[in-house]
Amino acid sequence: MTEDSRSNKIEDIKITGLDGKPITGWLDGHTILVGLMAYPIRHSMSPTMHNNSFAKLGLNGAYLCFEIGNDKLEGAVNAIRTLDMRGSNVSMPNKKEVIKYLDKLSPASEMCDAVNTIVNDHGTLTGYTTDGIGFVQSLKDEGISIKDKVMTLAGAGGAATPIAVQSALDGVKEIRIFNIQDDKWAQAEKNVKTIQEKTDCKVSLTDLADQDAFKKSIAESDIYCDATGVGMKPLEDMTLVEDPSWFHKDMVVFDTVYAPRTTKLMKVAQKAGVKHVFDGIGMMIEQGAASFKLWTGKDMPTDYIREIMFSDEEKNK
Structure with missing residues (x-):
């Protein structure tokens, strides 16, 4: 496979059901991976937020959590390039440590000396902060x-x-x-x-x-x-x-x-x-939406995400 034979852009899903609508939640040979690297992280709501956004918009992407600390971070960042992932979120304890493994930083990340979002453009990794x-x-x-x-x-x-x-x-x-x-x-x-x-x-x-x-x-x-x-x-x-x-x-x-x-x-x-x-729920959703926009170029359906993630809690507040 040549370097340019497969884009790491998260594209619209091409597979449709009998009703002609995109089949959401589909994983195939064209699915693009993004993730979250932190430790501990299994409690994170980010996979729910991003995967439901992919499904709602009919985008062929998948978001997974990877429990990664500083000791495994270099290899994990290299894997973004090797696997041609679109990118990854980064949380504690990696937000500062990850900078040494990236190629570029956004102005805000430079000022913060921290990164929570990595975008992979054909092997060039840029760090952003969306918090x-x-x-x-x-x-x-x-x-x-x-x-x-x-x-x-x-x-x-x-x-x-x-x-x-x-x-x-x-x-x-x-x-x-x-x-x-x-x-x-x-x-x-x-x-x-x-x-x-x-x-x-x-x-x-x-x-x-x-x-x-x-x-x-x-x-x-x-x-x-x-x-x-x-x-x-x-x-x-x-x-x-x-x-x-x-x-x-x-x-x-x-x-x-x-x-x-x-x-x-x-x-x-x-x-x-x-x-x-x-x-802090609005901030949590909007920082995720900013990462989502960096990876996909599309707006996260934030009202939908708030509804599916927090509607029952908000009713009971």
């Missing part, structure tokens, strides 16, 4: 623009970094980052420097221990985003903001956690009468 895109787009879906807004951001890790970078790239006026002085502090300092050098966004970093500054920043912000793990199991009974008076009604309160569906932070914000309170 921040997911955050911004999930707000757009609700009719909310971040442009020229002031945002207080709690956290400096794997979710917070792309949120800060993408928000700065997309025109947020000011980002006030708060984090404890842990192993993420150096990354937070690097994020501040990078954003200052490459965007027009004003950005600062403050120790979360300074609760007076934290309270004042939230009161002055249009958006408060918690991108820490607080509120997620086993910390589901915790929140960084306990007092509803810290919030004002016209702001956005966004928790990147999506299990439980209503976090303690969200309950505090709702008690304060905040008009726009969101969990």
Whole structure:
């Protein structure tokens, strides 16, 4: 087989049933593979999201999970080329480590020093980060623009970094980052420097221990985003903001956690009468949609995906 005899583009399914419609969920000799490389990862909802999107749109693709840590990552990335996969998602602990095995990075990935999506174009592997895109787009879906807004951001890790970078790239006026002085502090300092050098966004970093500054920043912000793990199991009974008076009604309160569906932070914000309170499901779906678009050139049917994945939970919220 020559190098050009088979494209790794995910094409429309050619096989049809008796009714003339594409047979969805079909695997044949033309099926193109994408995947997810992380450890652990068997709990991931990404295969459900992507495979149902392929089926809904009649695309001949398949999405599989591969439990891969740093020790097997080089071989796994080489397999993307060898198997002519269209690409792969990447999650912890591989988001930084994978960069050394790629050929190119998107501007946002360079700024974040992290990758969550790989695209294979005939052996050239490009790394992207779509987490921040997911955050911004999930707000757009609700009719909310971040442009020229002031945002207080709690956290400096794997979710917070792309949120800060993408928000700065997309025109947020000011980002006030708060984090404890842990192993993420150096990354937070690097994020501040990078954003200052490459965007027009004003950005600062403050120790979360300074609760007076934290309270004042939230009161002055249009958006408060918690991108820490607080509120997620086993910390589901915790929140960084306990007092509803810290919030004002016209702001956005966004928790990147999506299990439980209503976090303690969200309950505090709702008690304060905040008009726009969101969990992380929209961000999760939209970051996946951004990866899907990179691989297929098509829009993920996000309303359909939300319905099949979360409709029962939303009814019971």
